[in-house]
Amino acid sequence: MSQYMARLGELRSLPRGRGPRSGRDALPQQQRPRLKFGTGRRPRRVAMLSVHTSPLHQPGTGDAGGMNVYIVELAKQLAAHGTEVEIFTRATTASLPGSVELAPGVLVRHIDAGPYEGLAKEELPAQLCAFTHGVMQAWAGHRPGHYDLVHSHYWLSGHVGWLAAQRWGVPLVNAMHTMAKVKNAALAEGDSPEPAARVIGETQIVRAADRLIANTAEEADELVRHYEADPSRTAVVHPGVNLERFCPADGRAAARARLGLPQDALIPLFAGRIQPLKAPDILLRAVALLVAEDPSLRGRLLVPVVGGPSGSGLAKPERLHKLAARLGISDVVRFRPPVDQEELADWYRAASVLVMPSYSESFGLVAVEAQACGTPVIAAAVGGLPVAVRDGVSGFLVDGHEPRAYAEALRRFVTDEPYGPAERMGEAAARHAAEFGWDAAAAGTLQVYADAMHDRRRRLRSAHG
Amino acid sequence: MSQYMARLGELRSLPRGRGPRSGRDALPQQQRPRLKFGTGRRPRRVAMLSVHTSPLHQPGTGDAGGMNVYIVELAKQLAAHGTEVEIFTRATTASLPGSVELAPGVLVRHIDAGPYEGLAKEELPAQLCAFTHGVMQAWAGHRPGHYDLVHSHYWLSGHVGWLAAQRWGVPLVNAMHTMAKVKNAALAEGDSPEPAARVIGETQIVRAADRLIANTAEEADELVRHYEADPSRTAVVHPGVNLERFCPADGRAAARARLGLPQDALIPLFAGRIQPLKAPDILLRAVALLVAEDPSLRGRLLVPVVGGPSGSGLAKPERLHKLAARLGISDVVRFRPPVDQEELADWYRAASVLVMPSYSESFGLVAVEAQACGTPVIAAAVGGLPVAVRDGVSGFLVDGHEPRAYAEALRRFVTDEPYGPAERMGEAAARHAAEFGWDAAAAGTLQVYADAMHDRRRRLRSAHG
Numbered sequence: 001m002s003q004y005m006a007r008l009g010e011l012r013s014l015p016r017g018r019g020p021r022s023g024r025d026a027l028p029q030q031q032r033p034r035l036k037f038g039t040g041r042r043p044r045r046v047a048m049l050s051v052h053t054s055p056l057h058q059p060g061t062g063d064a065g066g067m068n069v070y071i072v073e074l075a076k077q078l079a080a081h082g083t084e085v086e087i088f089t090r091a092t093t094a095s096l097p098g099s100v101e102l103a104p105g106v107l108v109r110h111i112d113a114g115p116y117e118g119l120a121k122e123e124l125p126a127q128l129c130a131f132t133h134g135v136m137q138a139w140a141g142h143r144p145g146h147y148d149l150v151h152s153h154y155w156l157s158g159h160v161g162w163l164a165a166q167r168w169g170v171p172l173v174n175a176m177h178t179m180a181k182v183k184n185a186a187l188a189e190g191d192s193p194e195p196a197a198r199v200i201g202e203t204q205i206v207r208a209a210d211r212l213i214a215n216t217a218e219e220a221d222e223l224v225r226h227y228e229a230d231p232s233r234t235a236v237v238h239p240g241v242n243l244e245r246f247c248p249a250d251g252r253a254a255a256r257a258r259l260g261l262p263q264d265a266l267i268p269l270f271a272g273r274i275q276p277l278k279a280p281d282i283l284l285r286a287v288a289l290l291v292a293e294d295p296s297l298r299g300r301l302l303v304p305v306v307g308g309p310s311g312s313g314l315a316k317p318e319r320l321h322k323l324a325a326r327l328g329i330s331d332v333v334r335f336r337p338p339v340d341q342e343e344l345a346d347w348y349r350a351a352s353v354l355v356m357p358s359y360s361e362s363f364g365l366v367a368v369e370a371q372a373c374g375t376p377v378i379a380a381a382v383g384g385l386p387v388a389v390r391d392g393v394s395g396f397l398v399d400g401h402e403p404r405a406y407a408e409a410l411r412r413f414v415t416d417e418p419y420g421p422a423e424r425m426g427e428a429a430a431r432h433a434a435e436f437g438w439d440a441a442a443a444g445t446l447q448v449y450a451d452a453m454h455d456r457r458r459r460l461r462s463a464h465g
Numbered sequence: 466m467s468q469y470m471a472r473l474g475e476l477r478s479l480p481r482g483r484g485p486r487s488g489r490d491a492l493p494q495q496q497r498p499r500l501k502f503g504t505g506r507r508p509r510r511v512a513m514l515s516v517h518t519s520p521l522h523q524p525g526t527g528d529a530g531g532m533n534v535y536i537v538e539l540a541k542q543l544a545a546h547g548t549e550v551e552i553f554t555r556a557t558t559a560s561l562p563g564s565v566e567l568a569p570g571v572l573v574r575h576i577d578a579g580p581y582e583g584l585a586k587e588e589l590p591a592q593l594c595a596f597t598h599g600v601m602q603a604w605a606g607h608r609p610g611h612y613d614l615v616h617s618h619y620w621l622s623g624h625v626g627w628l629a630a631q632r633w634g635v636p637l638v639n640a641m642h643t644m645a646k647v648k649n650a651a652l653a654e655g656d657s658p659e660p661a662a663r664v665i666g667e668t669q670i671v672r673a674a675d676r677l678i679a680n681t682a683e684e685a686d687e688l689v690r691h692y693e694a695d696p697s698r699t700a701v702v703h704p705g706v707n708l709e710r711f712c713p714a715d716g717r718a719a720a721r722a723r724l725g726l727p728q729d730a731l732i733p734l735f736a737g738r739i740q741p742l743k744a745p746d747i748l749l750r751a752v753a754l755l756v757a758e759d760p761s762l763r764g765r766l767l768v769p770v771v772g773g774p775s776g777s778g779l780a781k782p783e784r785l786h787k788l789a790a791r792l793g794i795s796d797v798v799r800f801r802p803p804v805d806q807e808e809l810a811d812w813y814r815a816a817s818v819l820v821m822p823s824y825s826e827s828f829g830l831v832a833v834e835a836q837a838c839g840t841p842v843i844a845a846a847v848g849g850l851p852v853a854v855r856d857g858v859s860g861f862l863v864d865g866h867e868p869r870a871y872a873e874a875l876r877r878f879v880t881d882e883p884y885g886p887a888e889r890m891g892e893a894a895a896r897h898a899a900e901f902g903w904d905a906a907a908a909g910t911l912q913v914y915a916d917a918m919h920d921r922r923r924r925l926r927s928a929h930g
Contacts, residue, residue: 114665114669115665118661119661119665123660123661123662123665125590125591125593125662126590126593126624126662126663126665126666127662127665127666128590128591128593128594129593129594129597129624129625129627129628130624130627130666130669132594132597132628133627133628133631133673136628136631136632137631159591159594159595160594162594162595162598163594163597163598163601163628166598166601166602167601167632195588196583196584196588197588197590197591197592198591200579200580200584200588200591200592201591201592204579204595208598
């Protein structure tokens with residue numbers, strides 16, 4: 001038996017259907033991600049493409065944001081589990097070295113494509129050939145088969161990945177992160193729509209990629225609905241949560257002391273942007289019902305609303321204050337402007353329970369962060385929240401948006417016990433949230449890689465009879 | 466001696482420095498283009514790239530214009546001389562076949578890149594990776610070495626060519642045709658400048674290409690001045706003139722008869738856009754001087770001005786009429802609106818001499834067309850005109866723009882002889898213009914190809930010690 005056939009034999013004996021399932025179907029499986037790193041052949045080395053934003057840039061500046069954190073954390077985890085990652089990004093200053101080791105097994109390669117400064121994101125499409133040329137030059141020094149797979153982020157990188165994957169004969173895995181059609185469908189008044197060139201570009205990548213990674217089931221669904229993505233090639237891998245930052249640390253009592261909050265109060269927390277979509281008003285109405293039924297609660301209840309007005313909430317920022325006054329609970333509600341990540345973790349720890357009555361959530365990161373800090377969650381059963389919260393274990397899911405239903409869920413946390421439901425569910429919540437660490441995201445991603453490589457080999461095999 | 470070394474030995478024995486020289490230096494050589502097709506190794510097959518406009522489209526519609534004619538005529542001539550050409554262009558309707566034989570040895574390949582309709586030229590940069598992908602797919606079915614050279618037209622194709630040449634290990638020859646910096650430097654008021662993305666894209670191609678082909682010495686100069694092109698890699702190859710359309714045909718008398726012009730008149734013709742740059746006023750002033758000195762000329766002089774107002778001439782279209790009236794020569798000047806190419810050839814044939822007092826001409830196509838019709842030319846010694854006109858042989862070159870100097874040149878054509886200076890110089894003019902046929906353009910292009918291939922082999926040789 002030739003080596004080739006031996007390899008094929010090996011492939012045939014692979015267990016099937018163990019990867020994260022696609023789109024909506026992925027939910028039950030994702031609820032308990034397998035932390036295995038060995039189903040199917042994994043790539044030894046991945047070429048990761050991030051044309052328009054560098055993993056070395058500070059998130060929150062310029063074009064750098066959540067995607068940068070995503071790429072850095074994912075690459076580190078992949079490398080830690082034996083898959084090397086080389087991240088190609090555009091050089092934005094002359095002083096950058098050709099390559100930088102970001103972590104063991106993670107190399108950032110700077111590609112010359114266009115001027116170092118003053119190149120707007122809108123001008124990048126014209127630089128994709130130049131970028132591809134640079135990627136090919138970097139690759140030319142290596143043996144054939146240096147990269148086993150291309151993983152591109154955002155549609156611009158997807159186009160480079162399309163050519164690179166073709167050139168190297170390896171699978172292309174793309175993560176869109178955001179999509180023009182989705183953005184344009186929910187365009188705020190006065191916003192300019194994303195250009196046709198981007199819509200076309202995204203459509204091409206959806207067709208060309210061997211696998212699409214969606215951050216959430218919602219996003220997978222959008223890929224299928226808006227771009228006619230093949231559901232069998234669309235996988236959901238949740239981005240990870242930083243479990244080092246969001247952890248129980250020294251516990252609830254210490255966090256309350258740091259924030260100057262009463263130790264014995266029932267503290268249902270709202271954390272997030274103040275806008276109708278997130279529905280903080282439902283929490284206030286539920287609290288008002290609770291207080292009306294049991295006036296004794298007023299003295300030992302505190303409702304922090306942490307976050308600033310955003311989106312359509314910007315139009316009437318005082319609306320929520322007025323509502324609290326009208327409901328007669330201004331004395332128990334505390335409005336706090338947005339806080340940094342470190343203080344946010346303390347607010348999560350200090351709360352008895354996080355309340356998320358949202359009308360829509362794609363993933364529900366805040367719910368996972370709070371649970372990771374040891375705090376249970378009451379959440380609307382929408383979007384990704386049924387995945388983020390284990391109903392009855394790490395918190396409660398509420399169907400619909402009736403304040404009464406939220407009041408009933410809240411009442412379960414009213415207790416005089418020193419170790420009550422908040423504490424018990426909080427421990428389960430921390431355990432549950434641990435599944436959403438970056439190692440889980442890396443495991444899910446590796447499974448997608450393995451599936452893409454497997455499919456490609458199978459296609460190759462049928463092409464060879 | 467290995468086959469490789471034998472090939473190198475063969476290369477060493479090539480005559481050097483016989484190609485068209487670069488930039489301004491090219492002028493003396495270009496004045497008498499060599500009609501040889503065999504200096505250096507020629508490519509067997511060229512991949513010609515025309516992303517944004519198809520050689521199958523009708524010039525004068527949409528984005529199709531002179532460049533389309535250029536590509537079609539050049540490709541036909543190259544194929545006629547043994548170099549096959551495959552032209553890659555973007556498919557703009559669903560009904561197009563994958564490939565079309567345009568002429569023996571000339572194949573047009575339609576590449577899927579973006580939607581068939583409604584894709585603006587401004588959106589094409591985002592489609593260059595898709596186009597490249599299609600080119601690579603078309604190529605994948607062939608043996609390695611299928612194409613010996615890539616010839617790209619316009620900067621968009623240049624970027625695709627950059628990747629294709631890298632992939633195939635062959636030279637890249639680019640023809641810019643128009644340049645953003647040149648366009649922006651002479652921007653008419655209210656015009657929007659070409660975007661930075663194009664300037665950057667052009668700069669990259671100037672650096673990346675093995676050879677740049679400029680249509681005129683002027684253009685070569687602009688490449689060097691504006692884009693820091695390496696003069697030794699910049700060659701001038703004049704586009705050809707259609708010698709089948711522009712030829713003496715049945716001669717001057719027949720043409721005058723067809724146009725209803727007097728057989729025995731002295732007819733100095735102005736043909737071109739009526740704008741200050743082209744200086745038709747200088748011809749009128751010269752004619753006025755001539756008539757003032759010899760009033761008997763008035764009865765046997767006719768000055769046709771064929772063309773419409775254009776550019777800055779549009780502001781005051783009646784200006785030239787008023788000037789003729791003021792000069793007292795309205796009776797000898799005939800204004801004619803622009804005519805089609807066939808009638809234009811008759812005007813050239815009918816004229817005693819074409820007068821081009823232009824302040825600037827990049828190539829001077831009109832001068833060559835008139836000469837091809839057997840008519841001598843009086844031209845200002847600017848731009849490409851000293852190449853287009855052989856002073857004292859096919860016409861006269863005038864330094865500066867003094868009407869008196871043009872009047873003196875015109876007086877040389879005043880004669881009663883039946884076979885006078887107009888006829889004698891006209892025959893020399895037709896012979897001279899024959900050098901500007903498409904076969905000459907193809908010969909010049911093939912020489913550039915051969916030089917590019919030679920250089921690349923020489924570099925390869927030094928890289929191998």
